[in-house]
Amino acid sequence: MLLQKVLSGSTHGAPIELLVRGACQLDDEVLNQAPDQLALAIYNISFNTQTTRKPPKQGAERRRRPEVRSVVGGVSAVVFAISAASAQTTAPTTAPVEDFRPSSLNQPGQQYPQVNSQGYARFRIVAPDAKAVKVSLGLGGRGGTVLTKAPDGSWIGTSEGPLDEGFHYYHLTVDGGTFNDPGTLNFYGSTRWESGIEIPAHDADFYALKDVPHGNVQQVLFASPSTGSQRRAFVYTPPGYDATKATRYPVLYLQHGWGEDETAWSNQGHANLILDNLIAAGRAKPFLIVMTYGMTNDIRPGAPRGLASFDINPFRTVLVDELMPYIDSHFRTLPDARHRAMAGLSMGGFETKLIAPKNLDKFAYIGLLSGGTFSLEDINSTPAFKDKVKLVFVSFGSRELDRGGSNLPPGAPSSDPRANAAALKAAGINSVFYVSPETAHEFLTWRRSLYEMAPLLFR
Incomplete structure (x- = not known):
């Protein structure tokens, strides 16, 4: 079925509309729904079951937790990031340790939200006239923590179990309305x-x-x-770029996931800090990173035609014909395929798969981070791939690959991408496969993936 082709890598550049519609047999009415309803519809159609939550083994480290997927995080690999990171929680075996401290992402001077050494999260919201307050963790807002009203009019609550390490989105639901937490930064x-x-x-x-x-x-x-517009990109230049005017640099074009924008990799992903640290340690060559918005209009589920209106070709034009010439003319780049890479997380990885192999005169390094795989069928159908591509890097979180018994977990590739990576290597292609331990479709997976991929680029 097409769903298997989408996740195993045999799509041959089909438009995303066809992939989404065909994989899940969705009509316009479903595709035009709001993100959480759309994700739930795709989940119900594609999988019909949820992964059973299991408590961790007694004494196990907090990070070694079984698969627990939210609906939105679960289907994101199927629909190329309907949303990106989703909060993973584990059923508690003991009460949380009372060593809570303010989150590192809090607004200056704000004490909540807080996290403890086990990974629990605690929230406090001042809403004296509210009737009900809930913290919805993960993109799309599925799951969450119901807060209890205190005598002073504030609402307080602690997550039911530890969250996965790393970054998580959330929002508040107050009397049915959706709000952001004034205590923390927004992403x-x-x-x-x-x-x-x-x-x-x-x-x-x-x-x-x-x-x-x-x-x-x-x-x-x-x-x-x-597109008849002025578009925005963010460009990371490595340490020493301004001091050494004669040096020219390779470029990585790095794409975000569905529902995110060009700020994601530097804000949520810390791509710049990862490269700073790798370069300082002598583990990666200095190179530029270019991050731009991966859509060409304001497509939103709920808008006319919603997801069905997304087509890769307009973005390919923006990236290859408009942004790349701008970067090469305004920055000191090495403007050839041997010094140019494209990679992306989730939807950005699938965009990479659709664009890079058809532009091998532009890109010699390709990275798919939770964004599908390359099969031998893909390679054999792409002229000159074996000769021109210097690296194929594919990565997933371990929980994206966990088959969890008789049922595939939501979002798991339908064929093991390790086999695809091994087949490419056996065919003489520089194929690298990385699995982020104990993470799912979330930013710690992608931070680690960039950290592993960056030293392999432009060698």
């Missing part, structure tokens, strides 16, 4: 600005802000005749 996801919370990761050092030379992330505006 663009789920086609809106959402609140964000960071659960400290045991391996956070690789994306930490350190005392090392730092690059610069700057906004650029470029003309897009094909």
